[in-house]
Amino acid sequence: MTPVAEVSLPTSQTAPSVSFGRQALRRLLRNPGACVGLVVLTIIALAAIFAPYVATHDPLEQRLPERLQGPSPEHWLGTDDFGRDLFSRIVYGARISLRIGFTSVSIALVVGGTMGLVAAYYGGWIDHLLMRIVDILLAIPSILLAITIVTMLGPGLNNVMIAVGLATVPSYARIMRAAVLAVRESDYVQAAIAAGASDLRVMVRHILPNCMAPIIVQATLSLATAILTAAGLSFIGLGAQPPEPEWGAMAAQSRQYMRQAHHVVTFPGLAIAITVLALNLVGDGLRDALDPRLN
Amino acid sequence: MWRYVTTRLLAVIPVMFGVAVLAFLMLVLTPGDPALLMLGERATEEQLQTLRQEMGLDKPAYVQFARFMANLVRGDLGRSIRSSRPVAEELLARLPATVELAVAAVVLSVLLGIPLGVISAVRRGSLADHLAMLFALGGVAMPAFWQGLMLMLIFAVYLGWLPPSGRMGGLEYLVLPAITLGTRESALIARMTRSSLLEVIRQDYIRTARAKGLSERVVIFRHALRNALLSVVTVVGLNFGSLLAGVVVTETVFSWPGIGRFMVDAIRAKDFPVVQGAVVMFGFLAAAVNLLVDLLYAVIDPRIRAQYVQGR
Numbered sequence: 001m002t003p004v005a006e007v008s009l010p011t012s013q014t015a016p017s018v019s020f021g022r023q024a025l026r027r028l029l030r031n032p033g034a035c036v037g038l039v040v041l042t043i044i045a046l047a048a049i050f051a052p053y054v055a056t057h058d059p060l061e062q063r064l065p066e067r068l069q070g071p072s073p074e075h076w077l078g079t080d081d082f083g084r085d086l087f088s089r090i091v092y093g094a095r096i097s098l099r100i101g102f103t104s105v106s107i108a109l110v111v112g113g114t115m116g117l118v119a120a121y122y123g124g125w126i127d128h129l130l131m132r133i134v135d136i137l138l139a140i141p142s143i144l145l146a147i148t149i150v151t152m153l154g155p156g157l158n159n160v161m162i163a164v165g166l167a168t169v170p171s172y173a174r175i176m177r178a179a180v181l182a183v184r185e186s187d188y189v190q191a192a193i194a195a196g197a198s199d200l201r202v203m204v205r206h207i208l209p210n211c212m213a214p215i216i217v218q219a220t221l222s223l224a225t226a227i228l229t230a231a232g233l234s235f236i237g238l239g240a241q242p243p244e245p246e247w248g249a250m251a252a253q254s255r256q257y258m259r260q261a262h263h264v265v266t267f268p269g270l271a272i273a274i275t276v277l278a279l280n281l282v283g284d285g286l287r288d289a290l291d292p293r294l295n
Numbered sequence: 296m297w298r299y300v301t302t303r304l305l306a307v308i309p310v311m312f313g314v315a316v317l318a319f320l321m322l323v324l325t326p327g328d329p330a331l332l333m334l335g336e337r338a339t340e341e342q343l344q345t346l347r348q349e350m351g352l353d354k355p356a357y358v359q360f361a362r363f364m365a366n367l368v369r370g371d372l373g374r375s376i377r378s379s380r381p382v383a384e385e386l387l388a389r390l391p392a393t394v395e396l397a398v399a400a401v402v403l404s405v406l407l408g409i410p411l412g413v414i415s416a417v418r419r420g421s422l423a424d425h426l427a428m429l430f431a432l433g434g435v436a437m438p439a440f441w442q443g444l445m446l447m448l449i450f451a452v453y454l455g456w457l458p459p460s461g462r463m464g465g466l467e468y469l470v471l472p473a474i475t476l477g478t479r480e481s482a483l484i485a486r487m488t489r490s491s492l493l494e495v496i497r498q499d500y501i502r503t504a505r506a507k508g509l510s511e512r513v514v515i516f517r518h519a520l521r522n523a524l525l526s527v528v529t530v531v532g533l534n535f536g537s538l539l540a541g542v543v544v545t546e547t548v549f550s551w552p553g554i555g556r557f558m559v560d561a562i563r564a565k566d567f568p569v570v571q572g573a574v575v576m577f578g579f580l581a582a583a584v585n586l587l588v589d590l591l592y593a594v595i596d597p598r599i600r601a602q603y604v605q606g607r
Contacts, residue, residue, distance in 0.1 A: 136313030139585065141536035144577050147543065148317055151562050151570055152325050228438055232544045235440040236559045251441060262448055269441030277436035
């Protein structure tokens with residue numbers, strides 16, 4: 001009986017989860033805001049992937065005689081204080097911003113998700129200890145945590161990704177714990193335990209796939225926050241260093257020329273705002289799609 | 296009620312301990328010799344040795360930690376490497392500027408966010424609703440530093456209506472930094488007010504109020520909004536931490552002489568005692584506001600008071 005129960009579990013779980021996924025996708029695509037967000041994100045992602053083909057100039061090439069020029073057919077978004085083509089720098093900047101977003105969210109997801117999963121699965125003193133640490137960290141503003149970590153590690157893009165990721169670990173731990181607690185006592189989890197599945201297998205194969213909805217929503221929304229935080233850190237000089245075409249750093253480096261040529265600040269900032277807006281639209285749409293009760 | 300207050304007060308202790316540990320770890324976990332980092336390559340061995348002794352860097356980590364905590368309890372945050380003045384004194388001198396900015400931003404965000412949320416909920420689906428929610432979406436998507444620079448460009452450089460930066464005393468200096476810092480918060484408040492008001496409007500007691508023949512104004516403001524404001528208070532409180540963190544960027548953009556800008560300058564100059572002190576100060580402010588919000592709950596929500604009275 002036991003092996004049968006164990007074998008049949010994934011199948012019985014897979015069928016409804018596929019239809020739920022389809023339903024969620026349908027709900028997502030019926031949301032106009034989310035669709036706009038998806039289209040914008042796709043364009044940004046394609047621009048980032050194919051940056052060498054999309055960019056009209058080398059993003060690092062300096063042409064001092066052409067410095068601080070306004071938008072023109074030659075330089076679509078103008079040039080910066082070193083005569084570098086702003087459009088090309090923004091296109092390459094999309095690579096950096098998306099990398100920051102995905103790397104820091106992955107760090108937060110792996111560390112925070114594991115903490116939440118272990119805390120909720122084992123319960124008892126492990127849960128108590130981990131959650132008290134999380135409570136304390138949650139009470140500290142996350143950007144303050146990030147600033148502290150970057151100060152420790154030193155300025156730079158990689159360190160900013162680590163800092164932003166680690167700073168959001170507590171919220172992932174909380175969300176994952178709540179999601180795991182909701183399925184921990186389900187019959188199929190209990191059946192898997194009774195069938196003798198190892199803790200790791202129960203967590204990874206049976207619990208984790210059923211906890212992904214809130215985590216996906218959180219991940220999408222925190223991609224936006226990560227990009228904003230990293231841009232802010234770059235702006236105050238803790239993130240990407242010159243001449244890297246990171247959007248926040250670009251605005252910071254050129255801000256002294258803002259009076260003569262506002263485009264040097266306007267366009268990098270707009271790029272951040274549009275990306276974050278698109279991510280938030282998709283995140284909100286996903287939340288509504290994955291949790292129909294909210295409608 | 297006192298039990299509630301005591302419980303909340305005690306909960307601040309572990310948070311402050313966590314903040315202190317974080318501030319301490321910042322120095323200990325920094326790769327390389329902190330004394331060399333702070334004084335730079337040109338420092339003589341003698342200067343380095345003096346600093347190590349002064350800050351206790353030559354002692355084992357646990358001794359350093361005990362010393363750090365003991366000093367912290369006494370309000371001693373060490374001395375700034377750059378100015379040689381006590382860090383606590385330096386921070387306290389800049390605290391009023393930061394508090395002024397943060398309070399102005401919160402007031403502004405409440406004054407803007409709540410009416411926007413109410414209009415949006417009451418006229419659901421209308422143009423006003425769409426515009427308000429567009430503002431809410433844009434408000435959270437704009438990077439604060441960029442918004443600040445754009446406001447500066449329009450209202451200070453092009454129109455010349457307001458001073459571009461600094462804090463010379465007049466309220467006009469506060470306007471642009473407060474708008475920059477408060478926009479994100481007001482967007483969040485507008486969204487939260489809208490959604491919680493929509494939730495409350497569906498409740499039976501609102502239907503009863505309407506059935507009694509009360510005017511829509513009374514129904515919304517006296518019956519619905521009061522209950523919806525509970526979640527709004529939560530949002531204001533929970534986001535105060537990120538608002539404080541926003542202070543760091545806003546103060547840098549507008550050369551506002553507060554703790555945030557001081558902290559950024561200290562990070563650039565590797566003045567670790569100041570950075571540690573600023574982290575502790577920000578952590579303390581965030582914890583104090585969270586405590587205040589918790590206490591405010593008990594004042595505005597009789598259910599919380601009742602819980603603790605029954606518990607006794």
